[in-house]
Amino acid sequence: MSLDAPAPVATRGPVRVVGTGLLGASVGLALSTRGVDVVLSDPSRTALALARDVGAGRLPADDDAPVTLVVVAAPPDVTADVVAAELRAHPHAIVTDLASVKGYVLADLRAAGADLTRYVGSHPMAGRERSGPAAALPDLFVGRPWVVIDSGESSAAALLAVRALATDLGAVPRAMDPAEHDDAVAVVSHLPQVAASLVAARLRDAPNAALDLSGQGLRDVTRIAASDAGLWTSILAANAASVGAVLVELRADLDRVIDALASAAAPGAAPETVPGALGVLARSIAQGNAGVARIPGKHGGTPRVYAVVTVLVPDVPGELARLLTDVGAAGVNLEDLQLEHSSGRPVGMAAISVLPGRAEHLERELTARGWRLAS
């Protein structure tokens, strides 16, 4: 959607943003740049001042008009309490929260007897490796899924307002129920985080000579292991049941692999003498093949298989730009780009994903332009 589209009533503001970390400040920044009056609140004076200074909104004033929408962007473990307080403090406002786990928030609010007609939980699937208001980005939500959750009692106006907030910020609203959402993020977000952290933890005691053999595979698998420990502790604890269930399933598969390796490693057991073990290993990798094939492609929807053209790129400023200029000149749209670095040498490989039908044409064009390539 265009950022010039008119805002629906509830998001015309004043909108109150409670919690001015990366997400809250980004919401404030995006709404402010669209002319919405955003009032900021945060227990940390530093975070609050910083959010104001980056343009996320203003501080409250005594003569403020009543807010129409409250966006709670607090840490997961305090979200329910903050939402309940905001529902009480702003009896005519619609209240949403951005917590990445939804079931426990709704359960706590119901237990607290909160007015669920004015509450709609939500979860924008957006984030960055950096955190805090200084990392705020008005475009943070553009193109990302934004889960919108009916409390079961949410009014039509409340649901519309939160969907409108998502679309106004360029996101794609997706209706889900809390359990469905929490099970989904357990497998597509929380599971990979735990796996990446556990793999990376094994590197702590590895010799430098071993780490010198690191390749792109290890870098990809462990990239998100750099995530914030405090935030993830709250997220995992808040979704403990769903994450635990998925990890128990993974452990069962892991046990099978460990047992298979033990019999393959048994003294005198040449691999070909333990077909059962080999079968388990082959099945484990094959099941991974089947699973990864289900991840939606760049434009969502069904997975698309791209052809990959790999090009050697001298590590000199401007070389990658020159390559991509040539790709554009060849009239080929780049679907994905991966840079493979060569440990110990200033040279890189650019793996360019294109629609299968375009690969040969691109290879001819790039070769003609003097690029050294692979396939």
Added chain:
Amino acid sequence: MSLDAPAPVATRGPVRVVGTGLLGASVGLALSTRGVDVVLSDPSRTALALARDVGAGRLPADDDAPVTLVVVAAPPDVTADVVAAELRAHPHAIVTDLASVKGYVLADLRAAGADLTRYVGSHPMAGRERSGPAAALPDLFVGRPWVVIDSGESSAAALLAVRALATDLGAVPRAMDPAEHDDAVAVVSHLPQVAASLVAARLRDAPNAALDLSGQGLRDVTRIAASDAGLWTSILAANAASVGAVLVELRADLDRVIDALASAAAPGAAPETVPGALGVLARSIAQGNAGVARIPGKHGGTPRVYAVVTVLVPDVPGELARLLTDVGAAGVNLEDLQLEHSSGRPVGMAAISVLPGRAEHLERELTARGWRLAS
């Protein structure tokens, strides 16, 4: 090193390449393009003909001069037998193999009473998602580590020849002993492969609505789960003891996480009432932070922390090229580039890694050029 450097004696050839898959054909292609006479051998007539057609070398002839070097690029499970046969068939040639696991090959050769003075095991840390001779690439080894392993009886000439092969192909030779190598690849290569496959396997039964929430983190963690099941079965079986040991350590950490989640999920147990569980979760993520920080940076050596500038890139041919041209025009060298795709929308985020001191300058320059950015 430059590809024009003179080849040392043993690699002047004729060089015999046994096994014309991706690695063997790439070795043949790289040597052939440097004028070395390469003789190809493969049990598969199709693979052999294809390797010849892509320029990896020629078929054997009756009047061939004796080969000086044999490069065995066979599947891991048959490598030892092939090396032993080549040592017998070419009594004056130096023989190396490229198997990704080394200990069992040397043990089998010693057991078979092979002439270990002429044998030097090696392992180029290079590969592609595509396999077979058609994917062969003369630059496949450029800048990659290439492990060279003294059999304990290897002659100085044999060691020199295999180191020369590595450097001639643009790789960086690294001396290791077999156990050191196998333990190293178990943690930096085989462990992430198993973890990626097990995580991806959990996606098989996930609802489409869950997969629609997939982000870059899941894509990164599971990318290598698309690897070839047959090849990886042989690799894992051949390194069963080392991989098994690392997986047992990972399972111990996983058990702690699962137990912590179970107590956090216990009925009535609010996260803050189970500090012990939270401590375990926080420690697991923090240990991942510490491990990932040890992975060497782009140019090898000690890890370098880069500043990241995130830019919104319309998904239109040429836009990414225009961005990188502007980065070059700003006089900033790009250390790494990651494209984040937005499921459901044709818009992307380019995360540009630069030396910390250059980030502010780059942000000013890109903003001045009209880019919408993040930090």
